[in-house]
Amino acid sequence: MQVTMTITAVRSAVRQARQQGKTIGFVPTMGALHRGHLSLVEAAARQCDFIVVSIFVNPTQFGPSDDFNKYPRPIEQDLAICTEHGVDLVFAPSPQEMYGDEVLTWVDVERLTGPLCGSFRPGHFRGVTTVCAKLFNIVLPDVAFFGQKDAQQAVVIRRMVRDLNMPLEIVVCPTVREPDGLAMSSRNQYLTAEQRGQAGTICLALEHAEDQIRRGVRDADTVAAAVIGILRQVPGIEIQYVSLVDAESLQPVDPVSGKVLIAVAVRIGSTRLIDNIVVDAH
């Protein structure tokens, strides 16, 4: 496995792989790799010949009060995991390599970045779309893989790729969960043992919502209220949003119909956790 911090080396390695007739699969990450990331690497390995993983804690997607400084960076462990899982190339650039002295150019997706996490993390998605545009232009993959856990991110990236005619396919892989249902996240390690015990409630609440819809409940507020009721059983939980939105347009749906994204963001202590489930309400 090749590891590089430079854009030039990535371009050169990918060019060489492509000259050998290989297709390029790309998994952009912020490191602190868990089984969620690995499911993306495995999907990439099934679909592509040459697997590139980027590890970059992207400063432009963190707000001033976000956890940029404390975000975990276990680079040696991440590299070992990538080696074990047959990754061909890891790109782990410095912020300087990615952004130089100053960023003047931004890629912005309107409307889809407004609701859900967008209203709690101003500028977050602009940072995500900009860094993904850069990474796509550096790696030039045939396919890039994202997790459904970050549902809004996946919708926004898909739209960016479509709107800007970027020459790659976006594949979104299912959320990988702990045995109690907690969605895999690098931020789970911030949780105390007690908080970790409580965090499984998020998934339970989403499953309850899915169950309600399957049983025929179509009033969005009723479903949301039930989710909120379950989440409130966690002491000290702060609910940022519980939203039922169209899974593509991210606009509120009420009554519930079509493919509905039920998305939740909470804080448990100082840790922000998000999760979601998509239900087909036909």
Added chain:
Amino acid sequence: MQVTMTITAVRSAVRQARQQGKTIGFVPTMGALHRGHLSLVEAAARQCDFIVVSIFVNPTQFGPSDDFNKYPRPIEQDLAICTEHGVDLVFAPSPQEMYGDEVLTWVDVERLTGPLCGSFRPGHFRGVTTVCAKLFNIVLPDVAFFGQKDAQQAVVIRRMVRDLNMPLEIVVCPTVREPDGLAMSSRNQYLTAEQRGQAGTICLALEHAEDQIRRGVRDADTVAAAVIGILRQVPGIEIQYVSLVDAESLQPVDPVSGKVLIAVAVRIGSTRLIDNIVVDAH
């Protein structure tokens, strides 16, 4: 020469050219081709094997009071010119092919789009950068060619390409001028015979400014005032700006030093004309 209105056909033709080992040169235009455009096609032919010209009057770079509807669209004549000059592929998409029903994603370059034309044409450069990002992703050229006549556009596009790590080179070619010095522009055809006679004054004013700097004048206001004085000899001229800025940062320079862009925008009647000259003030 192949002519197509579809993105799919462009991708396929370019892929085929690339498989034959050809390098791809790209000249994005809004049509109404003149000798300025042809100098770009000729530069592309010198540097690249397969020449793509796009002809697209891009609605997103026109403001509500701009000349989008009346902008000339002599497509048959343009195609004849391209055929004569050895263009391999003309991409002439409809707005629907380029933008579908709705644009949500924009590429924005900060600061560089603020001064000069940016302050008179709000949203213009966002439209330019977005359509260029799209066209670059569709054509995937090795080199794209722009004219120095649109100096701010060239600086903005270069910066976008650099900031977003777009995998292509930008070449900026010298302004091509009429015998009396008027910079070639598709908008020159809006001018009445009388206005056309007067429009040569713009270039004379810029040459005077260059002359002043070469003779040692370093006070930017003195140079600008002289340019304004000459331009005002044109009856009914409306001067939008006469600016002396650093040729890369586009920030005002006073006293004049380094590579200085002297940029002018005026209206003669209802026709907006821009021109510029770069002077090395060492």
